[in-house]
Every structure is written in structure tokens, then in C-alpha cells.
Amino acid sequence: MPRIDVTQGDITRVDADAVVNAANTRMRGGGGVDGAIHRAGGRAILEDCIRRFPDGLAAGGAGYTTAGDLPAQYVIHTVGPNFSAGQRDRSLLESCYRNSLAVADDLGLRRVAFPLISAGVYGWPIDDAIAAAVDTVAGAMTSVETVTFVAFNDELADRLRTHQMLATPLRILAGLREAHRRGRGDLRFVPYIYATGAWRIEIGTRRAVHDQGSSPRVGDAGGILRYSSAQGTEFGSGRVTGATPVGAVADLIIASTAEENGVRSPAYGAWLDALIDACTDKRALPYAFDDEDGADGQVWRLTGGHGTVPVPPSPEFDRA
Incomplete structure (x- = not known):
């Protein structure tokens, strides 16, 4: 079970072995965290996505690419369920975290940074998205030693810390x-x-x-x-x-x-x-x-x- 840290900031600047990208099924970049990671990491990430995921990636799945110009070694891409479009199976959301950690284990990584998956434009209710994230990671059987949740503002960081503490x-x-x-x-x-x-x-x-x-x-x-x-x-x-x-x-x-x-x-x-x-x-x-x-x-x-x-x-x- 990894140690869990929470920070507020820019996930593209986090010092970690891998950062997790909240990708879409096409795996060709997008908005939000996905767009930020592709912009900061450069074209190498997109080229690796095209090579490794020619048919995209299903919701709940995870895979990795180079991190390009990011300080991390790898980007682990996972596709969260789109709550707003009717994908409301919580096990899919939990699978995003479990499968991402499994990829990190395969790569021998020890420090992984996550955004809060599906909580943006995909519309997953924030409190349940937080619970799924923290509880799934806290109970995961993984060799990853530290997981850092990177919140985009102070309010979200406080809510993550509160859930973790309670x-x-x-x-x-x-x-x-x-x-x-x-x-x-x-x-x-x-x-x-x-x-x-x-x-x-x-x-x-x-x-x-x-x-x-x-x-x-x-x-x-x-x-x-x-x-x-x-x-x-x-x-x-x-x-x-x-x-x-x-x-x-x-x-x-x-x-x-x-x-x-x-x-x-x-x-x-x-x-x-x-x-x-x-x-x-x-x-x-x-x-x-x-x-x-x-x-x-x-x-x-x-x-x-x-x-x-x-x-x-x-x-x-x-x-x-």
C-alpha cells in the first residue's frame, strides 16, 4: 500500500517517475489535463500514443508512453468513464487507478502522480471521485511507494486531504x-x-x-x-x-x-x-x-x- 500525498499545482511539473494522464478513448490528446500534458511534453508523446495505441484505449484501461519533455520518465495514460455521457459504473473509475498502478509496477516505478480522474468535463460527482481515488489507491497492492494526487486548486486539495484523513x-x-x-x-x-x-x-x-x-x-x-x-x-x-x-x-x-x-x-x-x-x-x-x-x-x-x-x-x- 503506497503512501499518499496531496499537493496543489501543475501536474506537468511534478517530480515523479510517472504522471498519469486523464486521456480520452482516441488517445490523441484533448483538453484539460490531457491537453496540458501533451503541450508540455511535446510531440513525442503524441507520436508514441499513435504507435502504441492505434485503436485508442477503452474506459478503465491504462498504458504508458514516453514523457517527452516532462520531468517524469513516463506518462501513464488512463481513460476515465464519462459520467455525463452515461458511463456511471464506479468500478470503471476504480480500474483507472488500479490499472495505472499495475502499469507502474510493470515499469518498476516508485513515485506516481495522479490527477483526479473523470472529475472535470466528464462530470463525475467530486466527492465520489475523491472517495474512489483515495480509497482505491490506499487499498492497492502495489510496489509503488508514493502516490501524489495533484489538485488544480486549493479547495480540491483540501477536500482530498480531508477525505484521506477521515x-x-x-x-x-x-x-x-x-x-x-x-x-x-x-x-x-x-x-x-x-x-x-x-x-x-x-x-x-x-x-x-x-x-x-x-x-x-x-x-x-x-x-x-x-x-x-x-x-x-x-x-x-x-x-x-x-x-x-x-x-x-x-x-x-x-x-x-x-x-x-x-x-x-x-x-x-x-x-x-x-x-x-x-x-x-x-x-x-x-x-x-x-x-x-x-x-x-x-x-x-x-x-x-x-x-x-x-x-x-x-x-x-x-x-x-
């Missing part, structure tokens, strides 16, 4: 809910924010996690599963991305935490459902306290100024 934590919360639904009603958690800005969650049994009142905390009992957003996609004994099946995340949580038999709390389960629905809807993370302001005691807050949620129900509602 993808794993939101999937962990969804996995925690699934673990509850599988019978691990004993699981509790405390989320908080470091002074560094990193989000942290500690998951354990009801006995180990004291998530009530003004001083929520985790005890010293064993079987506590800890995660910080500074870890990226590393979680427990595996990795979690926005594309990881929720059931697989639940498996990691169940395998990494001790079990307190007999604890069932419909009230806590309902609260957890409402919390995770709110986080998913608002694309925000909960926190009981942070290193700067401490804890409120009456509510948990959501990142990004997205409001508050009630604290977990009192343990007196638990039934062993």
Missing part, C-alpha cells in the same frame, strides 16, 4: 458498530484529540473503558485496542482504508480486544448507531475531549465545528 477513522467506527451487532455489546470506546491535532480512539470492554462524565478514560486492563490518525491505515494487526469491508474491520476489533461476557446494552447500541450515522453524514469524527480544552462532560463534540452529540448512556442501563 477514511480510516470512519471505517473503524463502522467496524465497531458491526462488532456490536455481532454480539460484542461489551465494547466501549473513548475518542479524543491530541495537541498535535491527531485523532485517537481507544476501544475496550465496559470494565476497561470509562466513557462517562467530565473525565472519560481508559483503564489499565489488557485487551485495549488503540489507534491514532498519525498511524495512517495501520490498525490492530492489519490495515484499514475507506475501501476495507466493514466486516473485516469488525474482525480486527474482535480479535484485538478482550471480551466481558454477558454485557448487553440496547441503550448504548442505539446511541452508537446515532453517533456513527451523524459522523458519516457530516464527514466528522467524535471526540470526548482534547488536550487544549479538556472535556465538556455533557456532550461529545464533532470535528470541523459540526456540532455536538450526547455522551454515552450511563452504565446503569447496561444489563449483564
Whole structure:
């Protein structure tokens, strides 16, 4: 799984082994990123396209040419689905990223720069285009070490970074809910924010996690599963991305935490459902306290100024 970076700028000037071109099916140049790469790279790119792709390239496919006058060694061309023309199969969009990385692997490349594919004139909804890009790359089995997403403006760069930062934590919360639904009603958690800005969650049994009142905390009992957003996609004994099946995340949580038999709390389960629905809807993370302001005691807050949620129900509602 590669490291993911985000930058704002001109993809034709990025220092990478290969830049990915959002091409069209004819493979003869075009507008947007396609036109910019052909203009900056010179005629050698077009001549190589004609030689290598005499019949063009299908949506979702990928192939490479020389990079001409670009600082990169190669251009990897991929054709995104045209949402505006009715090509709305998301798997085609995901294939653009997977197949481009496969080409990079065949070439022995380590650093690849991508634009956001299909999000321009092809009209793919921006938020879903971002999710497809980041989640597919984050979960890819590839020898590429670094993938850089190159955004054409600061707003898009911020949205890419936000999705990257939220993808794993939101999937962990969804996995925690699934673990509850599988019978691990004993699981509790405390989320908080470091002074560094990193989000942290500690998951354990009801006995180990004291998530009530003004001083929520985790005890010293064993079987506590800890995660910080500074870890990226590393979680427990595996990795979690926005594309990881929720059931697989639940498996990691169940395998990494001790079990307190007999604890069932419909009230806590309902609260957890409402919390995770709110986080998913608002694309925000909960926190009981942070290193700067401490804890409120009456509510948990959501990142990004997205409001508050009630604290977990009192343990007196638990039934062993």
C-alpha cells in the first residue's frame, strides 16, 4: 500500500517517475489535463500514443508512453468513464487507478502522480471521485511507494486531504458498530484529540473503558485496542482504508480486544448507531475531549465545528 500525498499545482511539473494522464478513448490528446500534458511534453508523446495505441484505449484501461519533455520518465495514460455521457459504473473509475498502478509496477516505478480522474468535463460527482481515488489507491497492492494526487486548486486539495484523513477513522467506527451487532455489546470506546491535532480512539470492554462524565478514560486492563490518525491505515494487526469491508474491520476489533461476557446494552447500541450515522453524514469524527480544552462532560463534540452529540448512556442501563 503506497503512501499518499496531496499537493496543489501543475501536474506537468511534478517530480515523479510517472504522471498519469486523464486521456480520452482516441488517445490523441484533448483538453484539460490531457491537453496540458501533451503541450508540455511535446510531440513525442503524441507520436508514441499513435504507435502504441492505434485503436485508442477503452474506459478503465491504462498504458504508458514516453514523457517527452516532462520531468517524469513516463506518462501513464488512463481513460476515465464519462459520467455525463452515461458511463456511471464506479468500478470503471476504480480500474483507472488500479490499472495505472499495475502499469507502474510493470515499469518498476516508485513515485506516481495522479490527477483526479473523470472529475472535470466528464462530470463525475467530486466527492465520489475523491472517495474512489483515495480509497482505491490506499487499498492497492502495489510496489509503488508514493502516490501524489495533484489538485488544480486549493479547495480540491483540501477536500482530498480531508477525505484521506477521515477514511480510516470512519471505517473503524463502522467496524465497531458491526462488532456490536455481532454480539460484542461489551465494547466501549473513548475518542479524543491530541495537541498535535491527531485523532485517537481507544476501544475496550465496559470494565476497561470509562466513557462517562467530565473525565472519560481508559483503564489499565489488557485487551485495549488503540489507534491514532498519525498511524495512517495501520490498525490492530492489519490495515484499514475507506475501501476495507466493514466486516473485516469488525474482525480486527474482535480479535484485538478482550471480551466481558454477558454485557448487553440496547441503550448504548442505539446511541452508537446515532453517533456513527451523524459522523458519516457530516464527514466528522467524535471526540470526548482534547488536550487544549479538556472535556465538556455533557456532550461529545464533532470535528470541523459540526456540532455536538450526547455522551454515552450511563452504565446503569447496561444489563449483564
